[in-house]
Amino acid sequence: xxxxxxxxxxxxxxxxxxxxxxxxxxxxxxxxxxxxxxxxxxxxxxxxxxxxxxxxxxxxxxxxxxxxxxxxxxxxxxxxxxxxxxxxxxxxxxxxxxxxxxxxxxxxxxxxxxxxxxxxxxxxxxxxxxxxxxxxxxxxxxxxxxxxxxxxxxxxxxxxxxxxxxxxxxxxxxxxxxxxxxxxxxxxxxxxxxxxxxxxxxxxxxxxxxxxxxxxxxxxxxxxxxxxxxxxxxxxxxxxxxxxxxxxxxxxxxxxxxxxxxxxxxxxxxxxxxxxxxxxxxxxxxxxxxxxxxxxxxxxxxxxxxxxxxxxxxxxxxxxxxxxxxxxxxxxxxxxxxxxxxxxxxxxxxxxxxxxxxxxxxxxxxxxxxxxxxxxxxxxxxxxxxxxxxxxxxxxxxxxx
Amino acid sequence: xxxxxxxxxxxxxxxxxxxxxxxxxxxxxxxxxxxxxxxxxxxxxxxxxxxxxxxxxxxxxxxxxxxxxxxxxxxxxxxxxxxxxxxxxxxxxxxxxxxxxxxxxxxxxxxxxxxxxxxxxxxxxxxxxxxxxxxxxxxxxxxxxxxxxxxxxxxxxxxxxxxxxxxxxxxxxxxxxxxxxxxxxxxxxxxxxxxxxxx
Ligand SMILES: Nc1ncnc2c1ncn2[C@@H]1O[C@H](COP(=O)(O)OP(=O)(O)O)[C@@H](O)[C@H]1O
Ligand SMILES: [Mg+2]
Ligand SMILES: [Zn+2]
Numbered sequence: 001x002x003x004x005x006x007x008x009x010x011x012x013x014x015x016x017x018x019x020x021x022x023x024x025x026x027x028x029x030x031x032x033x034x035x036x037x038x039x040x041x042x043x044x045x046x047x048x049x050x051x052x053x054x055x056x057x058x059x060x061x062x063x064x065x066x067x068x069x070x071x072x073x074x075x076x077x078x079x080x081x082x083x084x085x086x087x088x089x090x091x092x093x094x095x096x097x098x099x100x101x102x103x104x105x106x107x108x109x110x111x112x113x114x115x116x117x118x119x120x121x122x123x124x125x126x127x128x129x130x131x132x133x134x135x136x137x138x139x140x141x142x143x144x145x146x147x148x149x150x151x152x153x154x155x156x157x158x159x160x161x162x163x164x165x166x167x168x169x170x171x172x173x174x175x176x177x178x179x180x181x182x183x184x185x186x187x188x189x190x191x192x193x194x195x196x197x198x199x200x201x202x203x204x205x206x207x208x209x210x211x212x213x214x215x216x217x218x219x220x221x222x223x224x225x226x227x228x229x230x231x232x233x234x235x236x237x238x239x240x241x242x243x244x245x246x247x248x249x250x251x252x253x254x255x256x257x258x259x260x261x262x263x264x265x266x267x268x269x270x271x272x273x274x275x276x277x278x279x280x281x282x283x284x285x286x287x288x289x290x291x292x293x294x295x296x297x298x299x300x301x302x303x304x305x306x307x308x309x310x311x312x313x314x315x316x317x318x319x320x321x322x323x324x325x326x327x328x329x330x331x332x333x334x335x336x337x338x339x340x341x342x343x344x345x346x347x348x349x350x351x352x353x354x355x356x357x358x359x360x361x362x363x364x365x366x367x368x369x370x371x372x373x374x375x376x377x378x379x380x381x382x383x384x385x386x387x388x389x390x391x392x393x394x395x396x397x398x399x400x401x
Numbered sequence: 402x403x404x405x406x407x408x409x410x411x412x413x414x415x416x417x418x419x420x421x422x423x424x425x426x427x428x429x430x431x432x433x434x435x436x437x438x439x440x441x442x443x444x445x446x447x448x449x450x451x452x453x454x455x456x457x458x459x460x461x462x463x464x465x466x467x468x469x470x471x472x473x474x475x476x477x478x479x480x481x482x483x484x485x486x487x488x489x490x491x492x493x494x495x496x497x498x499x500x501x502x503x504x505x506x507x508x509x510x511x512x513x514x515x516x517x518x519x520x521x522x523x524x525x526x527x528x529x530x531x532x533x534x535x536x537x538x539x540x541x542x543x544x545x546x547x548x549x550x551x552x553x554x555x556x557x558x559x560x561x562x563x564x565x566x567x568x569x570x571x572x573x574x575x576x577x578x579x580x581x582x583x584x585x586x587x588x589x590x591x592x593x594x595x596x597x598x599x600x
Contacts, residue, residue, distance in 0.1 A: 157547055159514060160513050160514055160547065160548070163513035164513035193518070193519055196519075197519060197555060200511070200551050204554070
């Protein structure tokens, strides 16, 4: 698929912008702070309804404006459709498909698919577990949009369960701080009721958590081969890369999962239930939800050593890029259509050899959008159409045809 | 800001659910320009609803007497109780024409984030309705969202010792949705396909 045309109104630095993109490679060239990443971010927003840079929508709206609009004309297998999202910070966003409004923005997920790599993605290797979980979950949603619903339901369960642990802690703890709550028949009605309610949320967390965990494990299994390939290509064959899932379940099950096994959903849910039981006293003590996929991580290794803390800057960079390229390869085999590949400020970080090898990996993508400060950073093999971006003005300087 | 009484009206209207400051202003000016008789009818309706309408002592539904229309109707099947969150859900299910039993309105769903646990809902009242032994089936028709599901699961567990047939509306209902917005066909089908719930 490709975005044939992108329109922005009050998005980031752009009061309004019309960008005729087109298939193949497009390079946006401009000095720092001119608005290149803003364009990349807008395309990413159409695909994920979120930004890769900020967690809330407010910074996406041009300073002083009330709302932003991102609109894309998307071509998929020769058919064009229009996707529009109205970003209203503090209020519900709205979306349109073609000319008709949809009841929830989530319904446009899947119209545009993209994989975006930006300098922030170094956090995939060097950052906290949340960024690695997000990589998997975002990819799940891109593969099958229904996961957006599962994901947000799961988050809500965690919130509700944490609220209960906090509010009911005094009742549940009865008998002294830190003392284990016995499994048997509890004394006192309030405590019994709180435990019953907690039990209900345990069931929800284990049920939906098991599904989410299962989906992540399958995804990671499918991703691994692509990651090995992409990393080997980028690094010129150096080092063996590993990605092991760290699940917050009992030791035996966690070890099998870390070794790459994908147990059935029922077993995973059962594992979560058991882990919840084992952690109950601690959870009540801390008033926090300590078990579940929202606590998990992916351990990335290079040559058997953890990448975080051990890998060099260059290795970390290649590994982060390798993860995103693996995601790209996975989606293109999976979906039967190429997602839009966006590489923001990547080439400047790479030496000449890596630049060429990266170019070789991506040159045949249906649509590749690259940003760079100077055109010389981008290998000649990726020549395509080129825009210059200066102070929010986007101008075509080299036409492909 | 407007003249005292007009602003008072805008403020009062703005307290209503779903009415923001702009809508409140629009409604206020609509009322100012409206026919005196129309406004009088609205005033009467408001006064009467507060005066004459209360909640059914049996099921918690809206009632104009001690018992609501449904609880008072001897033709309704006393063996089945359909448990819902709000009175408006009763209206939605009545529209399907699928259900001939009686209702129980909980007054919400379990939501620790909002400080709502079973004690804040009409759960004890439901249990006391089972004492006579007439009821044999309970249909849990809470909303198909996280809180509604949690409430259904909690009730299913509490109801287990009674040995009743406990069912949950089949999905097909939009997940994350509100029961009241489901159309008759969908809701009707969900009723047909209700399933036993594990506790
Ligand atoms: N919400 C906003 N309103 C106005 N300007 C913004 C907003 N967000 C970012 N900008 C401006 O956009 C510029 C950054 O654009 P960006 O696309 O990140 O630059 P680059 O070309 O280096 O990728 C900065 O000058 C910043 O002030
Ligand atoms: Mg940038
Ligand atoms: Zn009644």
